[in-house]
Amino acid sequence: METKGYQIILASASPRRQAFFKELGIPHKIQVIPVQENYPNELKGAEIAMHIAKQKSIPFESLIQPQQLVITADTIVWHQGCYLGKPKSKEEAIKMLKALSNSTHQVTTAVGFLTVKGFELLEETSEVTFRKLTKTEINHYVESVSPMDKAGAYGIQDPFGEQVILSINGSFSNIVGLPLAQVIIKIQDIVNKG
Numbered sequence: 016m017e018t019k020g021y022q023i024i025l026a027s028a029s030p031r032r033q034a035f036f037k038e039l040g041i042p043h044k045i046q047v048i049p050v051q052e053n054y055p056n057e058l059k060g061a062e063i064a065m066h067i068a069k070q071k072s073i074p075f076e077s078l079i080q081p082q083q084l085v086i087t088a089d090t091i092v093w094h095q096g097c098y099l100g101k102p103k104s105k106e107e108a109i110k111m112l113k114a115l116s117n118s119t120h121q122v123t124t125a126v127g128f129l130t131v132k133g134f135e136l137l138e139e140t141s142e143v144t145f146r147k148l149t150k151t152e153i154n155h156y157v158e159s160v161s162p163m164d165k166a167g168a169y170g171i172q173d174p175f176g177e178q179v180i181l182s183i184n185g186s187f188s189n190i191v192g193l194p195l196a197q198v199i200i201k202i203q204d205i206v207n208k209g
Contacts, residue, residue: 016039016040016041016042016199016202016203017206018041018042018202018206019206019207019209020082020206021082021083021084021205021206022044022080022082022083022084023041023042023043023044023083023084023086023202024043024044024045024046024075024083024084024085024086025043025044025045025046025086026045026046026047026048026071026072026075026085026086026087027045027047027086027087027088028045028047029088029164029192031170031172031191031192031193032088032192032193033045035188035191035192035193035195039195039199041202046085048071048074048075050070050071050073050074051070052067052070052089052100053070054066054067059093059096060091060093060121060123060140061093061123061125061138061140063089063091063093063098063123064089064090064091064123064124064125064138065089065125065136065138067089067091067125068087068088068089068125068126068127068136069087069125069127069134069136071087071088071089071127072085072087072127072129072134075087075129076129076134079129079130079131080131081131083130083131084128084129084130084202084205084206085127085128085129085130086126086127086128086129086198086202087126087127087129088124088125088126088127088192088193089124089125090122090123090124090166090189090190090192091122091123091166092111092115092120092121092122092166092167093120093121093122093123094114094115094118094120094121094167095114095118095120097114099111099114099115099120099166099167099168100166101163101164101165101166101168102162102163102168103163105157105158105163107168108157108162108163108168109153109154109157109168111167111168112148112153112156112157112162112168112169113148113153115145115148115167115169116145116146116147116148116153117145117146117147117148118144118145119142119143119144119145120142120143120145120167121140121141121142121143122140122141122142122143122166122167122189122190123138123139123140123141123189124138124139124189124192124193124194125137125138126138126193126194126197126198126201128201128202128205130205135201135205137194137197137198137201139185139186139189139194139197140185140189141183141184141185141186141187141189141190142182142183142184142185143171143180143182143183143190144180144181144182144183145179145180145181146179146180146181148179152175152179156169156173156175160173160175170191171183171187171190171191172191
């Protein structure tokens with residue numbers, strides 16, 4: 016991808032987002048400044064991901080230079096009015112997967128774009144429907160694959176995800192952690208405006 020002199024900084028520790036950037040051939044460097052992923056209680060669904068993606072950009076506001084583009088992102092699972100982030104324990108991961116069993120949930124990724132000119136945000140939401148999961152399947156997944164770094168305690172790209180998902184409505188890459196088509200369009204728009 017032509018970046019027209021822009022230095023792109025991917026502010027994400029997610030191995031999946033880093034792999035996407037590498038696969039797309041987007042020249043970039045990784046720089047992560049950890050922040051607390053908290054949000055006000057009144058926020059719902061996509062608003063939570065948007066708030067956290069914005070929070071992740073704040074430490075860069077005093078550091079950003081001309082011709083730099085800092086990209087932040089946050090992915091959340093929203094199910095029956097509840098936020099499902101990354102599980103803090105195996106017990107919480109099991110509870111999340113039991114809740115997702117035999118139902119449909121929303122996966123939202125919000126992506127932030129910070130330049131010296133300001134901050135812009137996009138969000139994409141996809142719907143995922145799980146078949147009914149057995150207790151054995153859930154326990155095996157939680158014990159054999161680490162779901163601890165994944166919102167909703169599962170990875171759609173894992174063999175488990177492939178086996179339990181009945182349908183997807185929306186962007187697949189969004190569910191993995193980055194809505195690629197939308198991100199490419201936005202990067203091109205920013206670098207072309209200069």
